[in-house]
Amino acid sequence: MSSEGTVVGVERLEKVYGGSIHAVDSISFEVGRGEIFGFLGPNGAGKTTTISILTTQTLPTGGKAEVLGHDVVKEPSRVRKGIGLVPQELTVDDELTGRENMELQGSLYGVPYSEAKKRIDELLELVKLADSAHRYVKTYSGGMKKRLELAEGLIHRPEVLFLDEPTLGLDIQTRTSMWEHINKLKKETNMTIFLTTHYLEEADTLCDRIGIIDHGKVIALDTPAGLKKAVGGDVIEVEVAECDEDILEMIRNMPAVTLLDGVCSGNRARLKVPDSNFSLPKILTNFIARNVQVVSVAVKKPSLDQAFLEFTGRELRDDESSSGNEKADPGARKGRFRRRR
Amino acid sequence: MIVEMVALIARDLKRWYRTPAQIILVFTTPLMWLLLFGQAFNIGRLAQIGDTGIDLRMVFGGATDYFSFMAVGQTAFIMLFASFFSGVSILWDRKFGFLSKLQVAPIPRTAIPLSRIISSLVKSMLQATVVIVLAASFVLIPGLSGLRFSSSFGVLDAAGLALFLILLGIGLAALFVALGLVVRNEETLFGLINLLNFPLMFTSSALIPITLMPDWLRTVALYNPITFVVDGMRQLVFGTSIGAEYSVATDLLGIGIFSALMIGLGAILARKALLRG
Ligand SMILES: Nc1ncnc2c1ncn2[C@@H]1O[C@H](COP(=O)(O)OP(=O)(O)OP(=O)(O)O)[C@@H](O)[C@H]1O
Ligand SMILES: [Mg+2]
Numbered sequence: 001m002s003s004e005g006t007v008v009g010v011e012r013l014e015k016v017y018g019g020s021i022h023a024v025d026s027i028s029f030e031v032g033r034g035e036i037f038g039f040l041g042p043n044g045a046g047k048t049t050t051i052s053i054l055t056t057q058t059l060p061t062g063g064k065a066e067v068l069g070h071d072v073v074k075e076p077s078r079v080r081k082g083i084g085l086v087p088q089e090l091t092v093d094d095e096l097t098g099r100e101n102m103e104l105q106g107s108l109y110g111v112p113y114s115e116a117k118k119r120i121d122e123l124l125e126l127v128k129l130a131d132s133a134h135r136y137v138k139t140y141s142g143g144m145k146k147r148l149e150l151a152e153g154l155i156h157r158p159e160v161l162f163l164d165e166p167t168l169g170l171d172i173q174t175r176t177s178m179w180e181h182i183n184k185l186k187k188e189t190n191m192t193i194f195l196t197t198h199y200l201e202e203a204d205t206l207c208d209r210i211g212i213i214d215h216g217k218v219i220a221l222d223t224p225a226g227l228k229k230a231v232g233g234d235v236i237e238v239e240v241a242e243c244d245e246d247i248l249e250m251i252r253n254m255p256a257v258t259l260l261d262g263v264c265s266g267n268r269a270r271l272k273v274p275d276s277n278f279s280l281p282k283i284l285t286n287f288i289a290r291n292v293q294v295v296s297v298a299v300k301k302p303s304l305d306q307a308f309l310e311f312t313g314r315e316l317r318d319d320e321s322s323s324g325n326e327k328a329d330p331g332a333r334k335g336r337f338r339r340r341r
Numbered sequence: 342m343i344v345e346m347v348a349l350i351a352r353d354l355k356r357w358y359r360t361p362a363q364i365i366l367v368f369t370t371p372l373m374w375l376l377l378f379g380q381a382f383n384i385g386r387l388a389q390i391g392d393t394g395i396d397l398r399m400v401f402g403g404a405t406d407y408f409s410f411m412a413v414g415q416t417a418f419i420m421l422f423a424s425f426f427s428g429v430s431i432l433w434d435r436k437f438g439f440l441s442k443l444q445v446a447p448i449p450r451t452a453i454p455l456s457r458i459i460s461s462l463v464k465s466m467l468q469a470t471v472v473i474v475l476a477a478s479f480v481l482i483p484g485l486s487g488l489r490f491s492s493s494f495g496v497l498d499a500a501g502l503a504l505f506l507i508l509l510g511i512g513l514a515a516l517f518v519a520l521g522l523v524v525r526n527e528e529t530l531f532g533l534i535n536l537l538n539f540p541l542m543f544t545s546s547a548l549i550p551i552t553l554m555p556d557w558l559r560t561v562a563l564y565n566p567i568t569f570v571v572d573g574m575r576q577l578v579f580g581t582s583i584g585a586e587y588s589v590a591t592d593l594l595g596i597g598i599f600s601a602l603m604i605g606l607g608a609i610l611a612r613k614a615l616l617r618g
Contacts, residue, residue, distance in 0.1 A: 055443055055445050056617065057445060057617060058617055059617045059618065076617075077447060080445060081445065081447045083445075090437075090438065091437065091441065091442040093356070093439060094437075095355065095356040096355060096356075103348070104352055106347050107345050107348030108348065108447075108448060109447065110344065110345075111445070114403070259541065302586065
């Protein structure tokens with residue numbers, strides 16, 4: 001199924017839990033050598049489940065997945081030799097020191113001791129833990145543990161590295177330096193990286209290609225630029241003193257302007273235009289001519305944020321805050337989804 | 342396979358000896374049992390008070406006093422507890438994600454339970470040694486009796502003693518580690534282990550002389566793996582087959598069969614538990 005440069009090949013992959021939970025719902029994609037490929041999706045989208053299948057921890061219920069040319073179901077030990085995983089949940093051992101954790105990882109991955117020693121020093125330096133390496137991990141902060149986890153995943157220089165939410169819980173500084181490390185890795189070693197995230201900015205800065213995943217399905221797959229282009233224009237958010245049907249009708253009649261959502265929300269109307277630089281003056285002129293009091297105007301250039309909204313019908317942030325009841329009301333979500341498209 | 346096994350065993354042992362509470366327990370637990378149970382529960386006195394003329398060696402598996410008798414049983418008891426903690430530790434490893442780290446690593450699946458069994462054995466053997474040394478050194482304390490070895494006790498007997506304990510330790514660790522892998526809930530695991538520990542301990546001749554048991558219990562005790570171990574060990578320690586249930590060779594065979602069965606059962610359970618879901 002895969003061509004020469006394909007490192008991860010997934011075809012109609014499926015994981016159904018308990019007969020009814022479609023954690024991964026027939027997804028297909030390929031990741032090429034040296035590529036940073038990202039899965040972007042909200043909580044419960046199926047990101048970890050996909051990684052878990054690709055890293056031979058979980059068996060798929062359908063479809064096919066190959067990593068480095070080996071079937072993850074039939075040849076798990078071959079797959080394991082070539083991959084590294086930095087899991088979402090921390091797995092470092094609290095009762096060992098940072099260095100001991102690294103040494104253990106080196107032994108588990110068959111790195112010769114003298115070589116491991118060298119790499120451990122390098123990696124601890126890289127994740128800025130060299131000074132804390134002798135301390136027990138139970139004295140580390142959450143971010144330090146996460147960085148140690150990343151260093152562990154790199155000790156055997158895997159051909160493919162799986163990063164499940166690599167910067168979850170890190171502060172902005174650490175996150176940025178983590179991004180630098182990941183980019184550096186890619187440049188220097190041509191390592192293939194598969195990462196998952198629900199941070200748009202992370203996907204945007206790091207990934208060569210992004211798959212947007214929601215409810216177990218890949219609903220869009222493109223370069224960050226390509227995804228933004230698919231949004232097809234800017235969004236202008238106009239806040240008026242009082243929104244009514246007349247104003248909405250006026251907007252609908254403006255040339256080259258699409259009223260998003262169909263209604264105002266909190267006296268705000270969202271307008272989509274091909275180019276805001278050009279349209280904004282005209283739109284405002286129209287409002288003023290009709291004596292509509294404009295309170296504020298915001299312009300959103302195409303961002304991944306918007307692409308996400310466009311494809312999933314909701315903002316990623318919304319979902320994070322209400323992740324508790326994500327499964328509660330699928331109908332409502334579908335409705336919104338259709339309306340927006 | 343060797344390198345990763347050694348690394349995993351070292352990790353288990355580090356976690357153990359670096360916990361001060363664990364080390365304190367290694368000494369205090371046997372001390373408590375030996376002192377409070379072994380010394381206080383001196384049922385040998387009964388026979389002396391009654392002046393029954395019974396050869397106490399018939400009752401105490403070759404020992405002339407209850408303390409020596411129970412001190413040997415105590416080693417088996419400690420093996421049981423040490424092994425059960427190893428089973429529990431693997432469940433914690435699952436909880437904290439360490440087990441999934443091992444499952445992703447390019448190591449043979451067997452290395453996972455096997456390394457745990459070996460680290461368990463190291464711990465339990467050390468603790469059994471502590472029991473023996475403590476029990477023997479009681480003689481130095483005025484007013485206490487110690488574990489009395491036969492004067493003919495030699496290197497071969499010591500090796501035999503170790504062999505009995507090792508076989509028991511492997512069998513028990515195989516069983517508990519497999520349970521720790523299969524059972525995913527602590528309460529269930531603790532309940533299950535209790536369900537096994539109590540009868541294993543108290544239907545054996547580890548602490549209670551078999552001759553004092555009612556018939557039905559004696560029948561059970563005769564097939565308890567711990568009985569084979571303590572029966573064999575007592576013959577080596579006290580240098581006599583007086584009061585023994587089986588020959589040393591039969592005892593070895595008995596515990597050998599138990600160990601083999603547990604390894605087989607453990608392998609089946611562990612394989613099932615480590616399969617991908
Ligand atoms: N072992 C399991 N048994 C049953 N359902 C599961 C299991 N693991 C995951 N799921 C379900 O599968 C879906 C996908 O979960 P997954 O962990 O892959 O999401 P995710 O995209 O990684 O989310 P997050 O951003 O929260 O980490 C969820 O609905 C989850 O409840
Ligand atoms: Mg996840």
